Amino acid sequence: MNKTFQKIFAKAKAENRSCFVAFVTGMDPDYESSKQILIELSKYCSVLEVGVSFNTSTSDSSIIMSANDRAIKSGARTEKIFQLIKEVKSEITSDTAFVTMGYLNQIHVYGIDKYIKDCKKSGVDGCIVVDSNNESPEDELIFKGLTKNDIAFIKLIAPTNDSAYIKQSLKKCSSWVYIVSYAGVTGSKDVNLENVKKLTKMIRKQSNIPIGVGFGVKTLEDVKKVSKLADLVVCGSNIVERIKEGSQNGLSGQNLAHFVSEYVINLAKGVKH
Amino acid sequence: MNKTFQKIFAKAKAENRSCFVAFVTGMDPDYESSKQILIELSKYCSVLEVGVSFNTSTSDSSIIMSANDRAIKSGARTEKIFQLIKEVKSEITSDTAFVTMGYLNQIHVYGIDKYIKDCKKSGVDGCIVVDSNNESPEDELIFKGLTKNDIAFIKLIAPTNDSAYIKQSLKKCSSWVYIVSYAGVTGSKDVNLENVKKLTKMIRKQSNIPIGVGFGVKTLEDVKKVSKLADLVVCGSNIVERIKEGSQNGLSGQNLAHFVSEYVINLAKGVKH
Amino acid sequence: MKIPPFKEINPPDQLGYWTNKKTGEKYGGQYISPLLIPNLKKVEEGFKKAMKNKKFLAGLEEQLINHIGIVTPLLRSKELEDIVGGEKKIGKIFLKRTDLHHDSSHKPVSAFSSVYFAKHILKAKKIITETGASMNARAVASACAKLGLECEVHIGAVDSEKVSLNKDITELYGAKIIECHDSTKTLLPAMAAALRSWQNDPTAMYVVGSVCGPHPYPLMVRTFASIVGRITKIQMKNLTGRLPSTVFAVCGGGSNLNMISYPYYREKSVSIFGIESAGKGISSGKHAATLTSNAPIGILLGARSNVLMNDDGQIDESATEASGLDFSGTGPEICYMHSIGRIKFRATTDKEAQETFLMMCRRTGILPAIEACYVIHAALKEIKKRKNPKENHLIHLCGSGESNVTRMLKYKRENE
Amino acid sequence: MKIPPFKEINPPDQLGYWTNKKTGEKYGGQYISPLLIPNLKKVEEGFKKAMKNKKFLAGLEEQLINHIGIVTPLLRSKELEDIVGGEKKIGKIFLKRTDLHHDSSHKPVSAFSSVYFAKHILKAKKIITETGASMNARAVASACAKLGLECEVHIGAVDSEKVSLNKDITELYGAKIIECHDSTKTLLPAMAAALRSWQNDPTAMYVVGSVCGPHPYPLMVRTFASIVGRITKIQMKNLTGRLPSTVFAVCGGGSNLNMISYPYYREKSVSIFGIESAGKGISSGKHAATLTSNAPIGILLGARSNVLMNDDGQIDESATEASGLDFSGTGPEICYMHSIGRIKFRATTDKEAQETFLMMCRRTGILPAIEACYVIHAALKEIKKRKNPKENHLIHLCGSGESNVTRMLKYKRENE
Ligand SMILES: Cc1ncc(COP(=O)(O)O)c(C=O)c1O
């Protein structure tokens, strides 16, 4: 298991809580604001999931897609996201873990080896590659490369996936696995606790890997409920919406960061058991 | 031969000239004006050809078709044209012959027998039915009816008709035959004297029926030239245009009639040999 | 598919008349200015020669099959059967898919044949035609483009101003489009203008848009077009083993009705139905239902036939949502078949046709020409009434509705 | 016509990859969020079952023949031969007339097959698809209307605002049209939106508009569509006694190229050409010529294939007059065939295609889809170069141009 995650999980256990994961699109709405947001959020979140914008993603909601648009307009590129994470990491003192979330095409174009090397260099602790098929040669390369470099490969598992698929995915996850609470896109429905219960039960039977849950986690109540079932609680769309709102109201940099963290602080409170 | 035509031809012979035929659409632009025009023109023309407007004629130029439109708008119907001719005839003293020019559908709807009876009653001296095919049963009925009532059946002959067709047509013409100077619509080209020479020669070989010539006769020069070859010279489109012009300038009734006759007087001068 | 050769089973007489023996009434003929008589004689003689010219007939057939695509499917429509009660109640419904022709209607069959005839038999260099909704013009212009003839199209100025997909395509095919400003500025004066233009240029050939006009046009057009009926008869036999019980086609001028029904004229067991447009209702006077409304006989565009007209013989304008049916007359052979009772007539209102259009789109996935919707509506009504599970019904789906889309979408949005 | 059954001659591996043995490069695959994996598995398994299900295959074939009308003519075009020097110099040119299909393009073949598959094999009640120029949407919506399935179409808001005959027809067919306001508001985000919608509703089935998308779509679409190629191969044999020397088809996503060329993959004597849109010229960067411009390999919409993209992997927008070709990728099997040199690629500029459109209208009387004009131009150029009177050339005329009329008439008037 990746070192940062080890620390995080240990601390959370000690504090009898789950870990709060905040998703933001890297460089949304711009490099500097995004940096301030990440720095600020690192104070309240165990994990920061940073989206690498792809203009033709097949799985993001319109909320995330417009964040991607904003980021690309302000110059988001893979190497810029690495730079962003590196700079943020160098300025924070907490043990916050950083996870990149992106699509395979950009990694492929960047070069899988180079991507992994740059993850390492910039302090990325885990990677989500939404459309990396377990059985593809690329997935194998990424898995091997990340493992060698002690970076977590975080796989998504949906309630509609069959047990064979889940088994396959678990094999490649070293630090934690990401359960999607419903079959749908982020932000489109409410978190489905029934699905989560079923899936966590199933996974815990075959593995003691920590489990993260996302999709539909919007309110403090949601966080509290999911916390009871999972080790990590992921909140994305609503944070992204908050960034958009602040930015549309003319906020940027530190101001925007505070506007966002205000909202996140409240949510993150839900992780206490 | 129809009595009026007999007189007309005799007089023309005596005066060493051909006969001038003016065409107007009956009731163009309205009943009263048309009446005044006919009365006025009767002073200078041997024959007046009165168009019975058909809204779907297949052989009239746009000039005549718009005259038809005007006439129909002011209430032209077959019986009205009979009434018009009758009234005009009762008010003039000259031997001017009256010829109706129309299409078969209206005669068919009016009833062929009734049509002929009303021709007789209203003093019509001859009939042109543009689309009455020589071989049709209707043509036979019209021919018989007109002959019995001593009304001329005036057939059109085109330069493109073959000799069999011409023979057939001549058989049904008692007073005169109408040569079309070119294959085309009225008013679209200049009178074709070559065609006229050929056709008159051909007809004179087999008959001594008087010959009228129309299509393309527009100027005094035209009238003079055609006069040398034919017994009747028909002028239509330009007279109709003159009516339109006068009418558009606000003339009607007597004023319009004078405006038109001014033009016709000049043309009619060309008939002197 | 081997297409059986044409056989004349309903010839007009020498002068182009079909005569109802009971009433003595004649239909057809050649009522035209002497100026056009020679042009018509040339066509008449050429047509006789052509029908005996094996090379011409084979060449034409090849082009009709491979260019126009006349071997279209005969589609069993379970969807329509279900709408009127299902196969077990009303039998089977077959749609002849002439909507799949090149240029998307039945018109190209006679248009292409006529232009091919003009080129190869008459050696004409130019074609003159008229148009209302431009379906005919499009078909004629296409044939002229392919066969290398000049094409002159007369269109009423009022029709010309309407947005028209078919008119635009006619222009793309290179036709010269001449606006006609006479009279009502619609189809009838445009036809007159075309005939006049032919009068001016006897070396050209006039092509008519339906089984109308002076002899030999009604005869020639239906003879050329009947190839589709012959093919359909075989397809029907192959699919069902027998003749259809009913044949339904819409009737504007009558060409698509003639085309599909001709091979059954002598088959007593086959009921033939011609469907007209009742417009806003026959009693409203705003319709195009010449025969259903029992219009009197007149002489229109060179032929004796039933005609919408007033008591002075002036031709009345027809009125219908379907521009392809917007015609005040009907072809003479069709009028004759009506007079002897061999073809029965029904009429569908515009509203009924529009609803049928929407139904066809949504239930069968077919975009029919609005013209075809008049026949579908009436056919379904008749089939439902007959309620005979042993019957096979043949409906002529005579065109595709691309050019109706704008108006019909507006109708849909306003009415749903 | 007896249509020979499908034979797999170019199978991808289990995971949906076609692998170039020389370079080791893989094309295809299934790169998609885990949320869609079960949906794809269902399609994959269903497809395998379907291809062994004789009743399904026979039923589908019957509908394709009688409803879509896939047995279209193969037209010998003397007009085109003459344009490039005549039969004696360049041999014979044949046009496969899929423009005569129901809904006027090749798209309905795979669209109808996919919806028929969804209904009968997957028992789905709803179809989700995306569209750019709405040709695919029209075809899918038609199939859904006929087969009684709900139809949901995703379209970019920018595309949606354009006047579009096909979009209007899609609406008439009863499809629910959902505007996509993401990103460029064009085809690619609409595809993403469709996939997301499928993610939300796994009981529906997603239908793709070309031989693209994750496994098994490229395989399934080309397998269904290849029936047209099989028919054409027989027609060619019947007409000429042998295989064609060349086969030409335009290439957007690749479905019509795949459709017509598949049966010749193993026939070494047949040269196959795929024609792309060079837009304003490849060097201008404004084009859709993925393969001709040697675009790198990427992962687009679930499959490894050549992709127009920048050095960060962001997909570049393609640019072409032909909305049906306006796509930044190419189907994986086609990319594979390109990589092994079996299919050669050429590109035609917009200007060349537009001139070809006008030429086709005026010289052949055919109104081609603008997409088809790219292939005709390139084919004539290649045929002229080959200058071999013994050759028979097959050109895929993949659609009819009704929806291009407004723009093309404007072009004609401005340029003549
Ligand atoms: C599709 C279609 N159907 C029917 C008609 C009616 O004509 P006809 O009765 O001559 O077949 C037309 C005329 O344009 C048409 O376009």
Ligand SMILES: Cc1ncc(COP(=O)(O)O)c(C=O)c1O
């Ligand atoms: C007529 C036509 N041709 C070609 C294409 C290109 O697509 P593909 O390469 O998938 O056949 C399209 C796409 O819409 C089309 O409509």
